[in-house]
Amino acid sequence: xxxxxxxxxxxxRAGDEAAFAAVVRDWHSGLLRVARIFTPSRAxxxxxxxETWLRVLGALDRFEGRSSLKTWVFRILxxxxxxxxxxxxxxxxxxxxxxxxxxxxxxxxPDRFLADDHPHHPGGWESPPxxxxxxxxxxxxxxxxxxRAIEGLPASQRAVISLRDIEGWSxxxxxxxxxxxxxxQRVLLHRARARVRQALEDYLTPENA
Amino acid sequence: MIDTEALSCxxxxxxxxxxxxxxxxxxxxxxxxEHLAHCDGCTEYLEQIRATIRxxxxxxxxxxxxxxxxxxxxxxxxxxxx
Numbered sequence: 346x347x348x349x350x351x352x353x354x355x356x357x358r359a360g361d362e363a364a365f366a367a368v369v370r371d372w373h374s375g376l377l378r379v380a381r382i383f384t385p386s387r388a389x390x391x392x393x394x395x396e397t398w399l400r401v402l403g404a405l406d407r408f409e410g411r412s413s414l415k416t417w418v419f420r421i422l423x424x425x426x427x428x429x430x431x432x433x434x435x436x437x438x439x440x441x442x443x444x445x446x447x448x449x450x451x452x453x454x455p456d457r458f459l460a461d462d463h464p465h466h467p468g469g470w471e472s473p474p475x476x477x478x479x480x481x482x483x484x485x486x487x488x489x490x491x492x493r494a495i496e497g498l499p500a501s502q503r504a505v506i507s508l509r510d511i512e513g514w515s516x517x518x519x520x521x522x523x524x525x526x527x528x529x530q531r532v533l534l535h536r537a538r539a540r541v542r543q544a545l546e547d548y549l550t551p552e553n554a
Numbered sequence: 555m556i557d558t559e560a561l562s563c564x565x566x567x568x569x570x571x572x573x574x575x576x577x578x579x580x581x582x583x584x585x586x587x588e589h590l591a592h593c594d595g596c597t598e599y600l601e602q603i604r605a606t607i608r609x610x611x612x613x614x615x616x617x618x619x620x621x622x623x624x625x626x627x628x629x630x631x632x633x634x635x636x
Contacts, residue, residue: 360634362627362630362631362634365626365627365630366623366627369618369623370618373616373617373618375615377616378616391619391622394622395622395625395626398626398629399629402629402630402633403633451568452567452568453564453599458563458564466562466563467562468562468564468565469562469595470563470595470596473563473594473595473598474598474602475598476598476601477601477602477605482609487609488609488612491609491610492613495610495613506610510607510610510611511611511613511614511615513611531571531572531575531577534571534575535568535571535572538570538603538607539567539603541606541610542606545602545605545606545609546602
């Protein structure tokens with residue numbers, strides 16, 4: 346349970362350890378997912394989150410409340426992660442995060458549709474998806490398949506689907522934390538869900554793949 | 555797969571996220587829903603996207619490790635004293 350922003354900031358400045366522990370716990374999963382965009386492994390991402398909180402404490406007296414505390418903390422995280430990535434001279438495709446719409450990517454393999462000049466159903470399904478077995482949908486094996494599919498996504502897609510659909514963030518929260526436009530946030534979410542759906546279909550109705 | 559005039563199946567699957575986010579304009583929304591009403595393939599596709607969101611939503615968030623929490627609380631105490 347997170348306090349309203351002004352109370353939270355006041356509590357942290359006053360040295361309220363319980364308030365700090367609560368916010369560190371509440372935001373941890375999201376921070377880690379964003380850090381993973383810029384870092385090669387979960388272990389490095391964990392370090393970046395730790396470093397972020399140290400920087401947050403160091404800068405807390407200068408926080409002016411022009412954004413929410415959460416947005417501010419995530420901005421510091423992104424800067425920390427980028428600095429770390431530069432230090433380790435890993436090249437990160439920032440451009441892919443900021444303008445994914447420039448690189449087209451189909452939600453469904455174009456071969457599964459009839460040709461544009463088909464006499465009856467141009468662009469209609471040639472190989473439509475078949476009903477998924479509901480009982481297997483909730484099996485733990487299926488969740489493992491989904492987890493692997495998310496792990497295999499490009500970093501920016503992985504962050505957006507994780508924040509939206511696992512952490513339950515709103516699109517505005519994701520846009521603010523990652524500094525994305527409305528359209529790009531949606532494009533990344535769209536592609537991520539489409540790829541994970543494909544993995545789900547491949548696993549549950551393999552005869553269709 | 556009957557109404558292919560306004561919106562093809564291949565076009566519809568690209569609008570699914572905008573549909574679910576409530577971001578489709580009035581005309582696109584109408585075309586989308588009319589297509590769905592007649593198309594089993596696209597209805598199933600949308601259902602699978604919804605199933606995907608449900609299964610992804612059942613995954614567990616990452617927990618803070620005890621060691622990390624202890625280190626951060628120590629840092630907080632040090633900061634408080636400084």
